[in-house]
Amino acid sequence: xxxxxxxxxxxxxxxxxxxxxxxxxxxxxxxxxxxxxxxxxxxxxxxxxxxxxxxxxxxxxxxxxxxxxxxxxxxxxxxxxxxxxxxxxxxxxxxxxxxxxxxxxxxxxxxxxxxxxxxxxxxxxxxxxxxxxxxxxxxxxxxxxxxxxxxxxxxxxxxxxxxxxxxxxxxxxxxxxxxxxxxxxxxxxxxxxxxxxxxxxxxxxxxxxxxxxxxxxxxxxxxxxxxxxxxxxxxxxxxxxxxxxxxxxxxxxxxxxxxxxxxxxxxxxxxxxxxxxxxxxxxxxxxxxxxxxxxxxxxxxxxxxxxxxxxxxxxxxxxxxxxxxxxxxxxxxxxxxxxxxxxxxxxxxxxxxxxxxxxxxxxxxxxxxxxxxxxxx
Amino acid sequence: xxxxxxxxxxxxxxxxxxxxxxxxxxxxxxxxxxxxxxxxxxxxxxxxxxxxxxxxxxxxxxxxxxxxxxxxxxxxxxxxxxxxxxxxxxxxxxxxxxxxxxxxxxxxxxxxxxxxxxxxxxxxxxxxxxxxxxxxxxxxxxxxxxxxxxxxxxxxxxxxxxxxxxxxxxxxxxxxxxxxxxxxxxxxxxxxxxxxxxxxxxxxxxxxxxxxxxxxxxxxxxxxxxxxxxxxxxxxxxxxxxxxxxxxxxxxxxxxxxxxxxxxxxxxxxxxxxxxxxxxxxxxxxxxxxxxxxxxxxxxxxxxxxxxxxxxxxxxxxxxxxxxxxxxxxxxxxxxxxxxxxxxxxxxxxxxxxxxxxxxxxxxxxxxxxxxxxxx
Numbered sequence: 153x154x155x156x157x158x159x160x161x162x163x164x165x166x167x168x169x170x171x172x173x174x175x176x177x178x179x180x181x182x183x184x185x186x187x188x189x190x191x192x193x194x195x196x197x198x199x200x201x202x203x204x205x206x207x208x209x210x211x212x213x214x215x216x217x218x219x220x221x222x223x224x225x226x227x228x229x230x231x232x233x234x235x236x237x238x239x240x241x242x243x244x245x246x247x248x249x250x251x252x253x254x255x256x257x258x259x260x261x262x263x264x265x266x267x268x269x270x271x272x273x274x275x276x277x278x279x280x281x282x283x284x285x286x287x288x289x290x291x292x293x294x295x296x297x298x299x300x301x302x303x304x305x306x307x308x309x310x311x312x313x314x315x316x317x318x319x320x321x322x323x324x325x326x327x328x329x330x331x332x333x334x335x336x337x338x339x340x341x342x343x344x345x346x347x348x349x350x351x352x353x354x355x356x357x358x359x360x361x362x363x364x365x366x367x368x369x370x371x372x373x374x375x376x377x378x379x380x381x382x383x384x385x386x387x388x389x390x391x392x393x394x395x396x397x398x399x400x401x402x403x404x405x406x407x408x409x410x411x412x413x414x415x416x417x418x419x420x421x422x423x424x425x426x427x428x429x430x431x432x433x434x435x436x437x438x439x440x441x442x443x444x445x446x447x448x449x450x451x452x453x454x455x456x457x458x459x460x461x462x463x464x465x466x467x468x469x470x471x472x473x474x475x476x477x478x479x480x481x482x483x484x485x486x487x488x489x490x491x492x493x494x495x496x497x498x499x500x501x502x503x504x505x506x507x508x509x510x511x512x513x514x515x516x517x518x519x520x521x522x523x524x525x526x527x528x529x
Numbered sequence: 530x531x532x533x534x535x536x537x538x539x540x541x542x543x544x545x546x547x548x549x550x551x552x553x554x555x556x557x558x559x560x561x562x563x564x565x566x567x568x569x570x571x572x573x574x575x576x577x578x579x580x581x582x583x584x585x586x587x588x589x590x591x592x593x594x595x596x597x598x599x600x601x602x603x604x605x606x607x608x609x610x611x612x613x614x615x616x617x618x619x620x621x622x623x624x625x626x627x628x629x630x631x632x633x634x635x636x637x638x639x640x641x642x643x644x645x646x647x648x649x650x651x652x653x654x655x656x657x658x659x660x661x662x663x664x665x666x667x668x669x670x671x672x673x674x675x676x677x678x679x680x681x682x683x684x685x686x687x688x689x690x691x692x693x694x695x696x697x698x699x700x701x702x703x704x705x706x707x708x709x710x711x712x713x714x715x716x717x718x719x720x721x722x723x724x725x726x727x728x729x730x731x732x733x734x735x736x737x738x739x740x741x742x743x744x745x746x747x748x749x750x751x752x753x754x755x756x757x758x759x760x761x762x763x764x765x766x767x768x769x770x771x772x773x774x775x776x777x778x779x780x781x782x783x784x785x786x787x788x789x790x791x792x793x794x795x796x797x798x799x800x801x802x803x804x805x806x807x808x809x810x811x812x813x814x815x816x817x818x819x820x821x822x823x824x825x826x827x828x829x830x831x832x833x834x835x836x837x838x839x840x841x842x843x844x845x846x847x848x849x850x851x852x853x854x855x856x857x858x859x860x861x862x863x864x865x866x867x868x869x870x871x872x873x874x875x876x877x878x879x880x881x882x883x884x885x886x887x888x889x890x891x892x893x894x895x896x897x898x899x900x901x902x903x904x905x
Contacts, residue, residue, distance in 0.1 A: 171819075181826040192834050194844045195571075195655040216693070242700055243877050245863065248843075261691030268696040275702035276870050278710045279571045279655065280841055285705070286662025289695055293669050296693035303690040313642045314679070315592075315672040319661045321651030322618060329654040344825070352818045439817045440547075440730055447825065448557060456568050461839065462707075463656055465577065466570045475568075489621065492652045499620045 156371060160379025164353075168383055178349065182341045182391045183398050189337055190403050193461075195329040197283040201229040203247045205238070210258035212299070216269075219295045225287050242274045249273040249284050261299070323492050334399050335487035336460030339480040340451070341395065342388055342418075343425045347450035348443065350384050350429030355442040358433075373522040377515075381426045388422050389415075408494025417490070417504060421483040424507045425450070427515040428479070434521040453478035460484060482506050532749055536757030540731075544761065558719050558769045559776050562712065566781050569711040569839075573659040574601050577623040581608040586634035588675075592645070595671050596627065601663045618650050625649055625660055637675060701871050712781055713869040714838045716773050717861045720796060721803050721832060724766045726824045728807030732758055732900075733820040736811075741904075751901040759804050766800050767793075777869075787867065788874030795864045795882045801889025802857040808896040812903050832858045857888045 168175060202220060206213050221228045229247065232238070241247050252270040254260075260267045271288050275281040297313075324331050354377075357366065366376060396414075399405040407414060429446065436442040456462065457471070458480035464472055475481050482503035489499045497504070578596065582589050596602040605623050608614045614626045628646035636643035647664055649657045702709045735741040744754055770793070777783045785792065806828055814820040834840065835849065836858035842850055853859050860881040867873040867881075875882075 171816075178822075181822075185826065185830060188831055188849070189834050191849045192845050193840050195840065196844055197841075198844075243867075243871060243873060257693075261693065264689055264691050266692045266694055268694055271695055271697045273697060273699045275699035275705050276710060276866055277841055278702055278705040278707045279659075281699060281702070281705050282573070282659055283662070285697055285699070286659060286666070288697070290662060290665050290669075292693055292695045293666075297669075300690040300692065307689060309689070313672065314637055314640075314675040315643050315645065315668060317645045317647050317664065317668045319647045319649055319664065321649045321657055321661075324651035324654055324657075327651050327654035327658045332653045332655075348821070348825075349818075352821070356816075356818065438547075439821075440734070443730075443817070443821045444557070448560075451825070452561065452564065456564055462569050462571060463573075463653065465575060466572055467568050471564075471568045485621065488652055493619060493621070495619050 157375050157379050160371065160375060161382050164380055164383045168387075178345060178387055179391065179394070182345065183394050185341055186334075186337060186395050186398050187402055190330060190334060190399065193330065193333045193337065195279060196327075197280050197287075198224050199227045200225060200249070200284060200287075201247050202226040203229050203232060203241060203250050205232050205235065205250065205252045207255035208253050208257040212258045212261060213253045215299075216253070216292075216295050219298075220288075220291055223291070225291075238272060242272070245274070247274075248277075248280060249288075251288070262303075330403055331405055331492060332488070333461065334403060334405050335491050336458065336480075336484050338392065338395050338399075339421075339458060339483045339487060340454040340460060342392055342422065343450050343454045343478070343480045343483075344447075345391060346384060346388050346422055346425035347429040347432065348446045349387075350381055350426045351432040351436070351442045351446045352439055353384070354380055354430065354433030355436055355439050358437065359439055373519055377430055377519065377522065381430060384429075385419070385422050385426060388425075389418065392418050392422075405491065407491050409490035409496065413497065414487075414490050417483070417486045417500075417507075420504060420507050420511070421479055421486070424479040424511040424514075427511045427513075427518065431514040431518040431521075434518040434525075449477070450480075454480040457481065458484050476506075479507055479510050482510075533753050533756055536749060536753065537760050540757060540761045555768070555772070558715075558723075558772050561719065562715055562773055562776050563780065565715050566708055566712050566777075569707060571655065571707045572705075573656050573663075575603045576601055576625055576656070576660045576663075577605040578602045578625045578627060579606045579608050579614055579617045579623045580604055581611065581614050581626060581628045583631045584629050584633040588634040588637050588643075589629045592629065592633075592668075592671055593627070595667050596664075599663065599667055601660070614648070618648060621650065621652075623650070624653075624656060625664065640679070708781060709783060709870060710866075711839070712777055712783055713865050714862055715777075716770055716796075716865050716869075717799070717836070717858055718833060718838060719769050719773060720766050720800060720861075721829060721858060723769050724762050724800050724803040725807040725810070725829060726821065727765070728759065728762050728804055729810040729814070729820045729824050730817055731762075732808065732811035733814055733817050737816055745904055751904050752897065754904075755808065755897050755900060759808070762804065762807075763797075763800055767796070770796055783869065785869050786872030787869065789868070791874045791878070791882070792864065792868045795861065795878075795885060798882060798885040798889050799857060799861040802885065802892045805889065805892030805894075805896040808893070808900055812896065812899050832856050835859070836862050838862055857885060857892075860884050860888075 204217060206217070217228070220226045232250070235252070238250050241250060250272045252272070254267065254269070257267050269292060273281050273284050321327055396407065428449065432442055432445050432449070436445055454460065457475040458478050459475070460480070464475055464481070467475070485503050486500045489495050493499070580593055582593065593604070597604050602625065606617065608617065614628065617623045618626055626648040628648065630644065633643045633645070645668065649661060651657045699705055735744060774785060807824065810820055810824050810828065814823055835853045836856050837853070838858070842853050842859070845853070864878050864881050867878045
């Protein structure tokens with residue numbers, strides 16, 4: 153049995169070797185994608201253009217503007233001189249927000265009154281909008297407190313800060329979003345390679361009719377499936393290694409945890425993903441259909457439902473249940489634990505068990521379907 | 530002309546025979562829309578928080594209550610030791626740990642500054658930074674409350690100094706829901722997928738099965754074959770757009786605020802580019818497998834990621850920003866968001882439409898030339 157298995161694997165490798173273009177796509181593009189996406193995929197909101205309609209032009213307003221531009225969040229762009237300009241600026245995406253300082257800022261503040269500074273934010277990109285909202289609220293509060301304490305000190309009142317909090321960020325001190333997204337990118341690239349290419353190769357044999365030749369050979373359906381799938385697991389593992397090396401050199405992502413554990417879990421994940429690919433090939437008759445199903449169940453869930461970009465906790469419960477259809481979800485948890493936090497198997501043993509169950513379920517199901525089809529022939 | 534119509538008819542018949550394919554084209558848009566609409570959510574609320582309250586005083590309980598009643602934080606657990614806190618963060622169970630020191634109330638009563646520790650799991654930088662913003666707000670509001678109370682006791686009504694506050698107005702998407710940002714973009718995404726991938730596949734399939742040669746020996750001219758192959762996908766693309774816009778309106782209650790006719794015209798300009806790209810892919814691939822891989826990995830994914838569909842272009846490094854200028858989807862996404870969310874139209878967005886048209890004409894004619902050459 154082993155010898156037969158070995159021959160199938162060899163045949164598959166030979167066939168792959170002949171398809172140079174496919175090999176090129178399989179090897180080169182994962183790394184290429186990582187490079188492009190690694191730079192593009194990023195939610196860091198910094199150096200936001202600051203456009204100001206300063207009606208006061210007092211010391212207070214100038215100090216306030218300076219306090220904003222001294223941070224890395226805002227870069228001074230220019231002043232505008234009428235409210236009418238705001239419409240056009242926001243409509244054309246020239247700026248993300250505009251600050252309006254009322255003409256009585258200084259006067260009101262020094263007569264102990266409350267002054268409102270207006271911010272008009274473009275909310276189309278809700279995430280950027282929320283972050284800008286938070287920044288300006290915090291910046292205004294800080295500036296206000298500072299100014300108040302100066303005034304109070306002159307009046308002889310010791311301004312007391314009753315409470316303070318210093319946030320500490322673990323694992324990712326400068327809150328770069330790239331570091332968080334790269335593990336997800338790895339999972340996505342791997343699952344697409346595994347599911348799509350495996351299902352396509354298997355269906356191609358069906359489409360070309362060569363599957364019948366194999367069916368009449370003495371191969372069992374397990375040997376056939378395993379032999380077909382094995383080369384792709386090898387390719388995907390190599391891919392994974394290439395991607396990790398690239399993300400170290402390009403983005404400084406260092407694997408904090410155990411590399412061996414990473415290899416092992418990646419192997420389990422790939423086995424689960426390929427079993428899904430095999431299953432798809434079992435239920436589709438043409439490459440076009442196989443491809444559509446494969447992208448649909450691998451690419452889309454791996455991007456949207458895996459927690460790669462969008463936190464699963466913020467989804468409605470029904471969708472949270474659906475997220476279990478993609479092995480990428482579990483692999484993401486594992487990758488982030490190993491790469492970012494450097495913790496051991498105790499943090500993700502449940503995910504490993506799930507991947508194993510997933511693999512046995514779809515692997516078993518496809519062997520069953522294949523057997524039935526072979527018997528029918 | 531009659532020849533082309535016959536050819537188009539034949540293409541449609543071929544579609545009809547492949548009902549699975551048809552289902553994929555028509556059902557997939559709605560499912561994608563629902564997925565993206567419900568799952569693509571960056572709104573940060575229900576931030577899982579563990580509280581390690583070493584003080585267990587009136588003031589500390591009050592602070593915790595401020596957190597849990599804010600709507601943003603959800604107390605996941607009360608820890609009894611610091612080790613428990615680190616464990617929960619290490620295992621990714623919570624995003625925030627609030628550590629209140631034993632002298633919290635004492636310091637407040639002594640008119641000194643009490644300090645609170647806030648430990649974040651920063652792995653998800655975006656969530657952590659938004660959560661930190663909310664946290665700062667809650668703490669500083671509560672701190673101010675305490676001070677005002679203190680001044681009241683001293684007989685002062687309010688802080689005897691001015692106060693700067695913010696009045697924030699959010700335009701176009703006042704609730705700042707991610708959904709309103711993501712869902713309109715799906716129109717662009719779907720159009721690209723349907724027109725680009727399916728075109729390249731349909732052409733390569735003929736090559737693979739060997740029927741391409743039969744087509745070549747027919748009296749059809751190469752350009753007629755191209756038109757015949759492309760027209761069905763233009764129609765399918767438009768059907769998908771209509772389905773998505775309708776579903777968007779009725780499922781997510783996102784109406785098209787601006788000029789819908791302008792949106793359709795721009796869609797047509799955009800489709801020219803994607804069809805051209807699809808045709809180009811078909812000229813460089815021999816098998817359907819290659820065509821799919823190339824369309825997805827080389828064309829579609831970079832296009833989607835660099836177009837500003839999900840990730841803001843302003844955040845990207847300058848070089849990538851420059852690359853994004855040659856991506857047609859970038860301009861189409863601006864038009865979609867402009868028309869749907871901002872309520873704009875031709876007057877504000879015409880430049881983007883012109884760029885799309887230029888891209889479309891150039892890409893489609895170059896690919897057609899290449900396709901003709903290959904056929905000869």
